[in-house]
Amino acid sequence: MPLNAANAAREILTGLHDVMARRGSAQGKLDHVVDLIAEAMKSEVCSIYLLRDNALELFATHGLRKEAVHVTRLQLSQGLVGTIAAEGRVLNLAEASSHPAFAYRPETGEESFHSFAGVPIIRRENVIGVLAVQHADARGYQDVEIEALQTVAMVLAELIAGARLVDGSDRRRARDGMVRLAGLKLVSGMARGTAVFHQPRVVVEHTVAEDTELERARVYAAFRKMREQIEHMTREAEFGTVGEHQEILETYKMFAYDEGWSRRINAAIDSGLTAEAAIERVQQRTRARMQEIDDPLLKERMHDLEDLANRLLRIVSGRMGTAAQTGLQRDAVLIARNMGPAELLEYDRRRLKAVVLEEGSLTSHMVIVARAIGVPVLGRITDIRHTANEGDTILVDGDQGSLVVRPTSQVTASFEGRMAMSQRRRAEFATIRGAPATTKDGRRCTLMVNAGLAEDSAQLEAVGADGIGLFRTEFQFLVSATLPGRDSQLRLYRQVLDAAGDKPVIFRTVDIGGDKALPYLADEKDEAENPAMGWRALRLSLSRSTLMKAQARALIEATDRRVLRVMFPMISEPWEYEEARALFEEQLAWARDNRRIQPSRVEFGAMLEVPGLAEMLDVLLPRVDFLSIGTNDLTQFLFAADRADPRLAQRYDWLSPAILRFLRRVAREATAAGVPVRVCGEMGGRPLEAMALIGVGIDNFSITPAAVGPVKAMIRSLDAGAVRTRMEQLLARPPRDMRKALTDWAKRQGVVLG
Structure with missing residues (x-):
């Protein structure tokens, strides 16, 4: 075959154009096509398989036995051709029989051919057939040859569809009746709207x-x-x-x-x-x-x-005429295979109620933007674009990670009832928004929020939070194509502090590495099987001191005569904290010597996520101004259980006596040393778990903004002294089901758990 793919493809396409322009049957045209491709590629065999009745049928061939045409049939995933169709990918084999999916069909007479190359024939993102070539010699096909085959397959798709030779080349697999689907929770929230396809x-x-x-x-x-x-x-x-x-x-x-x-x-x-x-x-x-x-x-x-x-x-x-450009006429649930952030910004926020994606991920740029503007998002909803029709009613439950297409009136009424209840609860929480999080017996708790976007600061007043207890500075690094410079970081930090006003903001230094890989840090990707325990967070930052120095200078200058509160993540031993603090103090000294703007005061904190650090609290506590417990990582390390593994997600409970005893011990040591201790993580954002934390001596929380109202309502209905007494009893003789024991006690005491 010629080494120039463009020339080879052009030669075939010119011939295809002539074939398609002729009169004659579709079968006759395809017979001409395989001859044409075989001649242009100097191939002994060229075959076209088409998807008919959910099987791949040999429809035309040059080089195989003609009597096998319309006789040889392969199921999806059966043989090399079935594998290509099922997976939608190319196979390029010097020796076809060596592939595990190889299946010999004697009626074709293909035993004398060794090499094999096949590409899917795709129309409207669906595989409708396979184009394959074979040679007697055992040799791999060049990339230019594969490129030519793929180009030809694309043109063939139109000829095949136009002749209606395959199953549903123009079909729509929409269903009638109600359908429930489950997916991945990307942005929480509940919404109802009509299905609108983002991009026909x-x-x-x-x-x-x-x-x-x-x-x-x-x-x-x-x-x-x-x-x-x-x-x-x-x-x-x-x-x-x-x-x-x-x-x-x-x-x-x-x-x-x-x-x-x-x-x-x-x-x-x-x-x-x-x-x-x-x-x-x-x-x-x-x-x-x-x-x-x-x-x-x-x-x-x-x-x-x-x-x-x-x-x-x-x-x-x-x-x-995209949905954004033609305008949303009513409340809409947007459906897409995937979306970019810029396209999301084109939509009318008043009409856009939710987004449903066939793909999507928690690290998606679009998801970060959607979270900032408060639009619920579900991802990994398989085949949603074929399940739903334009205009169908869709109920989205972003809290549960599910949706209903074409709901019955009964299901709709139940959903709307839950939405109304949720709205009433939010209204109730709004009435206590400005009230302090104080228990019935006068114990003052602090409720701060976790944040990662500049816009999150604006939510402090809206939810009645006491400040930002964890600002994840790595978000800026994760969404940037290049390493954010000092000036870029400075602008972000200053914007966050200005929006927060006189409320405190605690900045966590970058927690990147491990499973938060950045392509522009070449040696930073952790190939270990347990990236959460790998080269990440403070470990990585200390090894890249210039990265941490730039962040330190940006934080120092952004604070501008205010209090700078900074904490270091993933500390395993006190010397890591000392080294990180020393680096910041060097930058403070540099700012003083160069008469730069400085903070009025600096408070340094440590994050306790690695259980081993608890054994060194007597050394660490005298040197820190506050201690934050990262319960998400801490729990998986204590139980040696990957929190991302769905098989383990429900197996280890935050209300396990082992965790609660561990946290009680840390709280007691910190209190004795006069160091405030705060829980940062999902555990503190659940009313029952937060009640248990108060019971072991932890009164400060940093949680998601949506959790502030429910947790504050729980605190204001709670007697802190009573729950501490009860926790001591339960931890002395742990029940088989700690969660049930605490729930029963809370109900008897009239504690509001939501």
Whole structure:
């Protein structure tokens, strides 16, 4: 075969154009097509398998026995062809029989052929067949050969669909009746709305170009228009000019100007494709690469590129009628395979009630933005775009990670009842928003919030929180395409402090590494099986002192004569705390010597997440101003249980006597040393667990904003002395079910648990 993929593909496409223009049956045309491909690729065999009646049928062949046509059938995942169709990916084998999925079909006469290459034939994101070539020699196929096959397969898809040769090439797999689906909780909240498809697919109707230069000019014009749109969105973003959202949009813009991407589209046009088909061709390649990527952050970068490809396709085709641009006419639940952050910002916030994704992840840029604007999001809802019809009613329960499509009147009434109850509860919490979190017997507790976005500071007054007990500075690093500089960090920290006013903000230094891999820190990715216990957080920061110095200077200058409160994560031994504090004190000294703006006071804290640190509290406590307990990591370390493993999610309870005894011991030592202790994590955000924590001597919490109201209501209905007495009794003789014992006691005492 020629080594130039564009020339080979162009030669085949020119022949295909002639074949499609002739009169004759679809079968006759496909018979011509396989001969054409085999000749152009100098291949002994070329075969086309089509999906019919849920099986792959040999529909046309050059080189295999003709009597096998319409006789040989393979189930999805059966044999090499079935594997390609089931997984939607390419197979390139020098020796076909060596592959574990190889299945010999004697009626085809293929025993004399060794090498095999096959590509899926895809239409509207669905595999409708397989195009395969075989050679007698055992040899691997070059990348340019595979590229040519994929380009030809794309054009074949239109011929096949137009002739209605496959199952439902234009079908819609929507169902009638109510359907319940479960997925991944990305942003909590409940919502009801009608299904709106974020981005109706642009169907590429013409694939073979008449004039290559004209198609290239269309793509150049579309690129210019797309870049103008991105620049406009970056300038006009409602989030302002600083913070994580600006970093996200800058990353998005970086892809819009990526020359490698435009070169690949140009190369596809060179092969003879129209502008639309070329963009779709490169998009298919991107999707195939995404299937091979395990790193969630790199996958997110690929999703941004997919988002831009869809935008470019709409521009070049002149079909700009997305749901955002045509406007939402009523309360909507937006449905998409995936979304980029910029497209989410285009929607009317008054009408957008929820987003449902077939994919999506907790580290997604879009999810970070959705959380900031308060839109519930569910991800990993398999096949939602085929289950729901445009205009269907959808009930989204972001708290439970589920949804209902086309609910019955009874289900709708129940859902609306729960929504109304939730709204009443929020109204009740609003009445105590300004009241202190004080127990019935006068014990004052503090309720602070965990935050990671600049906009989170604005929620302090809205929920009645006492401050920010944990500001996750790593969010800015996770959504940025490059390492955030000192000035970028300074602007973010200053914005957070200004928004918080006179309420305290505790900044946690960056907790990156392990499972929070950053592509721009080349040696930072932890390949260990237990990344949470790997090279992350303070361990990584101390090894990269310039990173930590830049953050220290940014925090010092941003504080601007206010109190700077900073804490260090993942401390295992006191010397790590001492080294981190010394680094900050060096930067404070530098600021003094250079007459820079300084904090009025600095408070240093440590996070207790590693159980071993509890054995060294007598050494650590005299040196810290406060202690924060990170219950999420601490629990998984105490139980040696990965909190991300669904098999273990419900197995180890926060109300285990082992955890409560551990926390009681830490609280007693900290109190004796005169050091305030606070729980940061999900444990403190649950009323029953928070009640137990008060029972072991912990009165300070940093929790999600949504949890402040329920926990405050619990505190104001609680007798702190009574719960401490009861906890001492239960921990002395632990019951089999601590959760039930505490729940029963709370009910008898009239404690509000929500």
